[in-house]
Amino acid sequence: MKSIGVLGVGDLTEKVLRGLRRGGFSAPIYLSPRNALKAEALAKEFQCEVLDSNQAVADAADILFLGVRPESLESLARSVNIRPEHQLVSFIAGASHQEIRRLFGTANTTRSMLSYAVETNHGTVVLNPPNSDIESLLSPLGIVVPLQREEQFELATVAACVNGWFYFLLHDLHAWITEKGIDSDQSRQLILGSLGDCVAYSRLHHDKTFSELGNSISTPGTYTAQGLEVLGHHQANAAWKAACEVVLEALSAQSSEGAKK
Ligand SMILES: NC(=O)c1ccc[n+]([C@@H]2O[C@H](COP(=O)([O-])OP(=O)(O)OC[C@H]3O[C@@H](n4cnc5c(N)ncnc54)[C@H](OP(=O)(O)O)[C@@H]3O)[C@@H](O)[C@H]2O)c1
CATH class of the missing domain: 1.10.3730.10 (ProC C-terminal domain-like)
Incomplete structure (x- = not known):
């Protein structure tokens, strides 16, 4: 099982992590340090580790979840160097593949859209483009809907x-x-x-x-x-x-x- 690093611990990523742990995801989860109270609480409840910096999270994890608000995307990207084999999963509404790829310097990007209901393991998880690794990673959160085209993802x-x-x-x-x-x-x-x-x-x-x-x-x-x-x-x-x-x-x-x- 690949490890996860969360860059941007917030309301949405909290629900994702709850759903993943409840769904049996047992590999390491590393959290970025900002929003320390939420990160510490999650670390305690769901066996995650809060690291000292965004870069430490990127260094430790195989798959990186991008969970910041759109206006923080650029500064987040400036704070990390990622490896070519990293997979980026962005939950950021309105941030295109092209933008994420340009900012992070990688083509390994998947966009995902979901709601707080993923915490119940009965949510709807939209992916673009379809990606079997990410699909099996997120499938414990509910029904996965893989979409081929990015315009379809905006509709989702x-x-x-x-x-x-x-x-x-x-x-x-x-x-x-x-x-x-x-x-x-x-x-x-x-x-x-x-x-x-x-x-x-x-x-x-x-x-x-x-x-x-x-x-x-x-x-x-x-x-x-x-x-x-x-x-x-x-x-x-x-x-x-x-x-x-x-x-x-x-x-x-x-x-x-x-x-x-
Ligand atoms: N909430 C939803 O229902 C929902 C649904 C679908 C998609 N989304 C998407 O999910 C994303 C996050 O939404 P949210 O509601 O979870 O927002 P949020 O609660 O504000 O969480 C974002 C977190 O990222 C942190 N952050 C900002 N810049 C950072 C940086 N450079 N490095 C590390 N952490 C940083 C913020 O810390 P500070 O507070 O200190 O800035 C905050 O803790 C958005 O892009 C949104 O489009 C949300």
Whole structure:
């Protein structure tokens, strides 16, 4: 098993490491020293080692996870010299292969997009390009979706943002049910159940489109159909599409700007 070095210990890489250790990854994990409190806590809980510098992490590890925010990428790259055999896995939204390759001086780059749910080992892990080593490394985190083209990866990043937006939809629906008279825990079960049932049923009937499944439930005269008409009237889904377009545009702009520098 190859060792991992984390350059940029933060909220996202914390969830990745939790998922990996829980999923049985037993090789050494080395952490960069910045964000010392989080790094020390992770080191204790998940048998990782905090090293003195980013370079020490690069020297010790086979695979390097890049977990900084986009604005810190350049300074991170300046702080390490990597070996030709290093594999870089970047979780940084909007940082293109071209930019990472230029900054770190290697062609061994994989981009990955995932959500906090990888901590549960039932998340979705997007990879670009497909890479069997990285796929088997990250597969304990959940379902791996390898994408051939980088433009597809930017779209997958939008899908990852949708995951974040769902929480706010859940919040509003939960608040409505609670206000109407069901206690908070039970409202939460109802709303999560509603979403979970949709996911479970869609996975079972993977041969049917989402609209076929929805139409099979929302038949004329049903209360589901009545509510759907109101959502259509308010163009509720159009708002989600508009948000997707804005994020895709911003990601594509950031990605091509970084590649040009
Ligand atoms: N959070 C998400 O849901 C999510 C989902 C998908 C992808 N991502 C991507 O994951 C990346 C990290 O996001 P995050 O939310 O985990 O951010 P975060 O919590 O701020 O973590 C980034 C960490 O990197 C550290 N850092 C900055 N410069 C460094 C350097 N030169 N050397 C070593 N460490 C350095 C930061 O330390 P300081 O705080 O001291 O600067 C911070 O601890 C982002 O690029 C984002 O696009 C995040």
